[in-house]
Amino acid sequence: MRALVYYGARDIRVSEVEEPEPGKGDVLIRVIACGICGSDVHGYLGITGRRIPPMIMGHEFTGIVADTGEDVNDISKGDRVTVYPTRFCGSCSFCKTGLTNLCINRTVLGVMDVNGAMAEYVVVPKNTIIKLPNNIDPIQGTMLEPLGVVYRAVKNAPNILNNSVLIAGAGTIGLLLLQLVKLAGANPVIVTDINESRLDIAKKLGADIVLDPEREDIKDALSKLNIDGVDVAFEAVGAESSVNQVLNSVKNRGTSILIGNSQRDITVNMQNIVTRELKIFGSYTYTIEEFKATMDVINRIDTESIISKVISLEESPRVFEELAQKSSNLLKVVIRLD
Ligand SMILES: [Zn+2]
Ligand SMILES: [Zn+2]
Numbered sequence: 001m002r003a004l005v006y007y008g009a010r011d012i013r014v015s016e017v018e019e020p021e022p023g024k025g026d027v028l029i030r031v032i033a034c035g036i037c038g039s040d041v042h043g044y045l046g047i048t049g050r051r052i053p054p055m056i057m058g059h060e061f062t063g064i065v066a067d068t069g070e071d072v073n074d075i076s077k078g079d080r081v082t083v084y085p086t087r088f089c090g091s092c093s094f095c096k097t098g099l100t101n102l103c104i105n106r107t108v109l110g111v112m113d114v115n116g117a118m119a120e121y122v123v124v125p126k127n128t129i130i131k132l133p134n135n136i137d138p139i140q141g142t143m144l145e146p147l148g149v150v151y152r153a154v155k156n157a158p159n160i161l162n163n164s165v166l167i168a169g170a171g172t173i174g175l176l177l178l179q180l181v182k183l184a185g186a187n188p189v190i191v192t193d194i195n196e197s198r199l200d201i202a203k204k205l206g207a208d209i210v211l212d213p214e215r216e217d218i219k220d221a222l223s224k225l226n227i228d229g230v231d232v233a234f235e236a237v238g239a240e241s242s243v244n245q246v247l248n249s250v251k252n253r254g255t256s257i258l259i260g261n262s263q264r265d266i267t268v269n270m271q272n273i274v275t276r277e278l279k280i281f282g283s284y285t286y287t288i289e290e291f292k293a294t295m296d297v298i299n300r301i302d303t304e305s306i307i308s309k310v311i312s313l314e315e316s317p318r319v320f321e322e323l324a325q326k327s328s329n330l331l332k333v334v335i336r337l338d
Contacts (some may be wrong), residue, residue, distance in 0.1 A: 003119030004316050004335070008053045009046025010324070012317050017056075020115070020123040022069035027126050029081065031337045033310070034117040035060035035142040038171060040110070041323045042262055050111055058116035058335075059085035059109045060145035062138040065129075072126045082141050084128040084288045085109040085116075101152070101285040118316070120337055128288070133295055139310060142334050143176075143303040147294045148286035150176040153259050154184060155290065156283055157232050161185040164227055166218075166249045167207075169236035170198035172306055172332045173259060175205055177234050179301040182206045186232075188225060192218065192245065197329040201305055213241075218249050229254055238262030247272060247280070255279040310334045 001019045006012050022028040037060055043051030051057060065079040075081075088095050088103035095103050109124065110116020132141050150173060154160070165186040167174050170193035178191055188208035193199050199210040211221055222229060229251030235243050238260025246256045247268060256278060273280065286294075308330045311319055316335050322328055 001120040002313060003056050003115075004058075004313055006044065006051055006053050006055050006057055010044065010321070011053075012044055012320050014313055014317065017119070019121050022067055022072075022123050024070045025072060025126050026069040026123050027065055027072055027075055027129055028067040028069075029063040029083065029117075029122050029124060029129075030066040031058075031061055031063040031117045031120060031122055032138040033062050033142050033337065034058040034335050035145065036316070036320070036323065036333045036335065037146070038173075039261070041320065043111075044320050045324055048262065052113040055110075055113050056115040056117075056119050056122075057110040058118035058122070059111065060142045061117035061122075062132055062141035063117070063122070066121060068126075075126055075129055080132040080138070081129050082132050082144055083109070083117075083122075083124050084130060084291045085145065086285060086288075087114075087125055087128060088288070090127065098287055098289060100288045118313070118335060130292060130295075136295065136298060139307065139334055139336070140298065140303050143172075143306070143332070144291065144294045144298060146172050146332075147176055147298055147301075147303075148291045149173060149259060149283075150180055151294050151297060152286040152290050153177065153234060153257050153283040154180045156281070157181075157234075157257055158255055160232060162187055163231035164188055164190070164225075166190045166192065166230040166233040166246065167236060168192050168213075168233065168242040168246050168249075169260060170195070170202045170210075171236065174198075174234075174236040175201060175306050175331070176301065177236060177259075178202055178205055178207055180297070181234075183300065190218075190221065190230065192242075195329065198331070201331070205302060205305060213245055218245065222249065227251070231255070232257065235260050240266035244268060247278060250278060252276045253279070255281075258282045307332045307334055310336050313337055
């Protein structure tokens, strides 16, 4: 089969590889479409250590069941599906309480050395398969994965209704967050990014205020609104500057939710956290139940404005480089395999 194989930093090529075979309890899926995640681009650059070559990336995808292994009963050839990309054990203390995202034995498709869905076929365990409802098309369906991330973060956030929210980063996650917090009744919603075209999309998708933190002071913008900081702030970049932006934007006793996961070590002002009694927590992917819940949410939001383009597998090495160089204003790019 054809697959996009990651061979090392900035070296990704379409190669002919052996088609995987479904073992007991596994399902073979013919991939229809797979989104390129920001984490895949970081992996491509070889800086995070979370993609171990040679391997195939891809965890945001939809497809059709092509074959089933032994001991698979309620899934049939031809089913349109999407996949919860975390392989979880089901028996650890976290799985037992439903926190499959925190399973201590988890592996993630298309991460580390686990082959993912930027290929014609991928094998996944049966308990991670979710049938794709008829009202979700396969390209739109690739957005269920990032939507899951956002769904969990908003669900875990405190009192958003009629409260002020700041979102740092207007990439795919930030723009999905914007729409979910608006649906949850947040007001006003401020979105920050250093890319003007992303801010334009945020404005179009309902942001009350958009601003570039390198050009405009957030504190000034907040004081114009007569607020001493926002109630809740989400960090959707994963960098020191945006984490600090979030911590500085919340009001005393405000909540910061960290979603971005890129830079490992950062410096923060601890006195700012202690003397203002700030609340900070991380939000990591989503549980399988939350993933199922996104099926009912996706048609209430605009995903088309976030998908910049749909490309072929052959075009994808060039687009990876384009995404890495940030040379164009691409947001989500989806690889179409059929
Ligand atoms: Zn992702
Ligand atoms: Zn587990």
